[in-house]
Amino acid sequence: MSSAPSRSNPDPIDDALTAAVAAVTARIVAVGAANPAVVVDGRSGAGKSSLARRLVSAWPGRGRVQLVALDDVYPGWDGLAAGVEYARETILLPHARGLLGVWERWDWDAGARAEAYAVDPSLPLVVEGAGILTPDIARLADVSVWVESPSASRRDRALARDGDTYRPHWQRWARQEDVHIDRHSPAERADLRVRVP
Incomplete structure (x- = not known):
């Protein structure tokens, strides 16, 4: 009997993320920078989060x-655009200029910036989050990635992760994502497009 793991029940999400990490890693190597900025x-x-964590582990x-x-970073449920601009100003722009960046975590319970x-x-630097790939940020990033997945799969994963906290805000957040996509065309702007089942 072989001790090799069985592939009779492959995990298509794991396979997609493994392939995505390999593609992003190859792009990072091609850039050749000691301190590249990657946006997902x-x-x-x-x-996005799973890809970013795996990427950091396999850097x-x-x-x-x-x-x-x-x-x-997002300042609440209506804060997609504001959070992205805050990340640009406090994280990505200083990094691109060779300056120390300082950002404050958003405390969702207190509704205010924290530590x-x-x-x-x-x-x-890897920055991941919905809305991050704008024209201004694309100019600051060495590698940019767009992750796409079917709507039903996305919703199932997001609600399994965040449950009842997120459920009442799903459509509210999706409308902000729609505005970002219509305004900035992030999939077309990305260096790499990744599909997760």
């Missing part, structure tokens, strides 16, 4: 990689 955009539940270089999730975090411009 996509609608809620598409797989093709030595040293620490900084990961910022926009879920920690501060520094972004070291000498280290690689």
